[in-house]
Structure formats: C-alpha cells, structure tokens
Amino acid sequence: MKRLFLALFLASTVQLLPAQEDNTAEQGGFKKENLFAGGSLSLSFADNYYQVGGNPVFGYRLNKWAEAGIVVNYIHTSYRYYDQFVDNLRQNLYGGGAFVRAYPLRFLFVHGQLEHNFMALKATPYNGGEPEKFHQRATSLLVGPGYATGREPGGGGTYGYFSVMWDLMDDLYSPYLDRGLYKIPIIRAGIIIPLFQGGNSN
Numbered sequence: 045m046k047r048l049f050l051a052l053f054l055a056s057t058v059q060l061l062p063a064q065e066d067n068t069a070e071q072g073g074f075k076k077e078n079l080f081a082g083g084s085l086s087l088s089f090a091d092n093y094y095q096v097g098g099n100p101v102f103g104y105r106l107n108k109w110a111e112a113g114i115v116v117n118y119i120h121t122s123y124r125y126y127d128q129f130v131d132n133l134r135q136n137l138y139g140g141g142a143f144v145r146a147y148p149l150r151f152l153f154v155h156g157q158l159e160h161n162f163m164a165l166k167a168t169p170y171n172g173g174e175p176e177k178f179h180q181r182a183t184s185l186l187v188g189p190g191y192a193t194g195r196e197p198g199g200g201g202t203y204g205y206f207s208v209m210w211d212l213m214d215d216l217y218s219p220y221l222d223r224g225l226y227k228i229p230i231i232r233a234g235i236i237i238p239l240f241q242g243g244n245s246n
Contacts, residue, residue: 077240078105083115084234092124099232101143108197109147116140117161119219132168137161137219139181145190150197155207157186161219182217186210186230195236206233 083100097120103113119137126133141159148154165178190207209230211220222228 077238079103079239080105080111080113080236081239082234082236084232086119086232093122095119095121097137099234101234101236103143110145112142112144114140114142115157115159117159126167129169130167131170134166135219136164141184147192147195147197150195151192153190153192153205153207155186155188155190155209157184157209159184159186163217163219180217182215182219183213184211184215184218184220185213186220187212188230202235202237204233204235207231 079102081100081102083098086095086097086099088095098118099115101113101115103111105111117137117139119135121135121137123130123133125131139159139161141157143155143157145153145155160183161181163180163182165180166175167178168175186209188207188209190205192203192205194201195203195205209232210227211218211230216225218227220228220230
C-alpha cells in the first residue's frame with residue numbers, strides 16, 4: 045500500500061508541474077496572499093497510555109492545485125506499566141521538516157512530508173531505581189491521502205483537513221512504529237488559514 049501512495053503522490057506532482065509554471069508566470073512571481081499558516085492538534089489515550097501533540101505549519105500556495113511549506117512537530121507520550129522492567133516511560137518528541145501537498149481534486153489531496161525528529165525518553169524502572177534517560181533521532185517520509193473541507197482552489201478562505209499517512213522509511217527509531225515495530229497510521233486533523241485574505245486570489 046505504501047508504494048501505491050508514493051506512486052499517486054509522484055504522479056500528481058508531475059501532472060501539476062506545468063500548471064505551476066504557467067500560474068507563476070501569470071502571477072508575476074511571489075504573492076504574499078498565497079502564504080498560509082495553520083496546523084493540527086493530536087490527542088489520544090488508552091489503558092495506561094496517552095499522547096498529546098501539535099504540528100504548526102507555514103506554507104505557500106504554488107497554484108490552485110499544489111502547496112508546499114514547513115512543519116514543526118511536538119508530541120508528548122506517556123506509558124504506564126510499559127513492560128516487565130519499565131514501570132513508566134515518557135517520551136518528548138520535537139523536530140520538523142518540509143511538505144508538499146497536491147490536489148487531484150478540489151477536496152482530495154496527496155500529502156508528502158520529509159521530517160527529522162529528536163526524541164528524549166525517560167524510563168522509570170519497577171524496582172524504584174534511578175530513571176534512565178535516552179536520546180534518539182529518526183528521519184521519516186510520511187505519505188498518504190487526505191480530505192479538505194471548505195477549500196477553494198483560488199484561495200482566500202480558511203479550511204479544515206483530515207489525513208492518514210504512513211512512514212515509508214525503515215528507521216528503527218521512527219516514532220511512527222508500535223511496540224512490535226510495525227508501521228502505524230498517522231491520523232491528523234487540522235486547519236489552514238490564509239495570512240493575507242485581502243490580497244488578490246488566482
């Protein structure tokens with residue numbers, strides 16, 4: 045399935061390249077009304093587990109059907125009764141990267157994101173000993189489909205989005221692996237807000 049998503053992402057990007065060049069020529073270069081900000085919040089919990097995080101983004105609308113930008117990551121995760129040796133495991137993840145999003149349709153997109161994350165872990169043993177601290181880092185390539193609600197291709201309005209992605213890299217320290225080292229879906233919902241709504245739209 046990950047190969048299918050990667051193929052769809054690449055095909056959509058290639059199709060949009062000529063449109064991007066034509067659109068840039070019509071605009072005459074950089075336009076501040078194409079800038080946007082936003083991001084997503086995440087919250088999940090289960091027995092002996094919870095996770096909370098945020099992913100602010102800042103980007104630029106390349107044309108009606110493509111946008112790109114940068115993203116910042118922060119996620120805090122806590123496990124109770126982690127395994128037979130660790131009573132409590134806490135992880136703070138921070139990092140960032142760059143993304144590109146292609147819209148084959150007004151409300152559907154394919155998202156690709158290359159990011160590098162740093163993780164600080166603190167493990168408290170059952171025997172009451174001193175907590176152990178670890179530091180890890182990992183590179184991830186997130187790819188997957190998404191749905192945008194209320195999006196206008198010409199810009200000028202706030203819209204929400206929902207996406208499901210998978211990490212296509214094989215980094216053993218990826219934060220997107222479960223305890224069995226299996227890839228897990230990355231589900232995010234967020235909002236995009238144009239920064240200069242008074243500008244001309246395409």
